[in-house]
Amino acid sequence: MKQSARLIAIDAVGGACIHATMALKITEFFGFKPLDPAAAPYVSGLQCPFVGGKCIKPTLGACAVEPLELAEPVMCCPNRMYGESFLALKDLAEEAFGPGCTLIKPSEAQERIVGLGAKLNGSEVVVFGKYWGKELPLPRPKGRGAKSASTYYVDWVLARLNAAGELGEIIAVEVQTIDTTGSYRDQAERFFEGEPYVGGSSRSPDYSAAGMNWENVNKRILPQLIYKGHVLRREELCKKGLFFVCPKQVYDRILDRLGGHLHDYRPGQGTITFRSYELGPQGAPGTHRAMTLHGQFTTTVDQVALAFTSPMNLPEADVYAAAINKALAI
Numbered sequence: 001m002k003q004s005a006r007l008i009a010i011d012a013v014g015g016a017c018i019h020a021t022m023a024l025k026i027t028e029f030f031g032f033k034p035l036d037p038a039a040a041p042y043v044s045g046l047q048c049p050f051v052g053g054k055c056i057k058p059t060l061g062a063c064a065v066e067p068l069e070l071a072e073p074v075m076c077c078p079n080r081m082y083g084e085s086f087l088a089l090k091d092l093a094e095e096a097f098g099p100g101c102t103l104i105k106p107s108e109a110q111e112r113i114v115g116l117g118a119k120l121n122g123s124e125v126v127v128f129g130k131y132w133g134k135e136l137p138l139p140r141p142k143g144r145g146a147k148s149a150s151t152y153y154v155d156w157v158l159a160r161l162n163a164a165g166e167l168g169e170i171i172a173v174e175v176q177t178i179d180t181t182g183s184y185r186d187q188a189e190r191f192f193e194g195e196p197y198v199g200g201s202s203r204s205p206d207y208s209a210a211g212m213n214w215e216n217v218n219k220r221i222l223p224q225l226i227y228k229g230h231v232l233r234r235e236e237l238c239k240k241g242l243f244f245v246c247p248k249q250v251y252d253r254i255l256d257r258l259g260g261h262l263h264d265y266r267p268g269q270g271t272i273t274f275r276s277y278e279l280g281p282q283g284a285p286g287t288h289r290a291m292t293l294h295g296q297f298t299t300t301v302d303q304v305a306l307a308f309t310s311p312m313n314l315p316e317a318d319v320y321a322a323a324i325n326k327a328l329a330i
Helices: 037-045 078-097 106-113 185-192 216-232 248-257 301-309 319-327
Strands: 008-012 015-019 024-029 062-067 102-104 124-128 156-161 167-175 180-182 210-212 242-247 271-279 291-300
Touching: 024 185, 024 210, 062 078, 062 210, 078 102, 078 124, 078 156, 078 167, 078 242, 078 271, 078 291, 102 106, 106 124, 167 216, 216 242, 216 248, 216 271, 216 301, 242 248, 248 271, 248 291, 271 301, 291 301
Parallel strands: 102 124, 167 242, 242 271
Antiparallel strands: 008 015, 024 062, 124 156, 156 167, 180 210, 271 291
8 A cells, every 4th residue: 555645553462453544536537537638528518428328427527536545446437337338238148148149128129029120039138227228117025114126126137038039037237336435526626627636635636535435335235235136036037146247346345345255156046246347557548448357256145145244354352452452552
């Protein structure tokens, strides 16, 4: 970790508790390096270059940021994961259903089934989700006080059809990036004005006082995956389980949080497959960073639930008492 991160460490017996000062900078603004002239039409129209629609964070415009302690870009907007014409979904379709898959919209599938378009050949995969024309309505869970269907709604469902138009198999896909804490709005405001940002500390002038909300891995991401994984294992046609697509840095923290002792499985009913992507180096002006596959790991819902509730990567015993004694010079 860089010295400029201004680390504050409180040593305790058998370990140390380290806190880094929050600092990050925008590395992709409306899809391009900040102030790249190629971004101008997207900035002025508040458009996302990756999905062909409105930016979902129009007051900030950040697709990726770089935390000072990592010195590498982290995708912070879910739409950034759909770069290169929804590459992540295409990769998953071939991973689950084999090479040669063709992704089509639900409306196109309906036309082909009733004979209004080209005939089906069994390679078609219907994509249900935002930007593809139709999201799946789901009933509310049963029981008094049940939460809305959003508790088990997934971002994407890919459905493979056979040549007769019958449903053969489905996979469910959840896509998550990572939230930030603090604010980097000061940077965004300068970039909207077409000006460079110099407003941080004297040691890191192009960084804002914001950070990554890694705790969301524990509070929100893993509990949701466990719940949705249990829901999907009851689906007869969901033969390869739930796929979770995320940035490399989120993937690494999930595996670290789960302790690194999970058994590896092939995708199947009741499994969760963690699949991660990372951004390549900055290219020539007017180009997007390439998004490439970083890693994949498949395990069962039960393994994830057990590791989450019974973590193995705990600190040494009595670290709180040791830290108090240290602080009080006892």
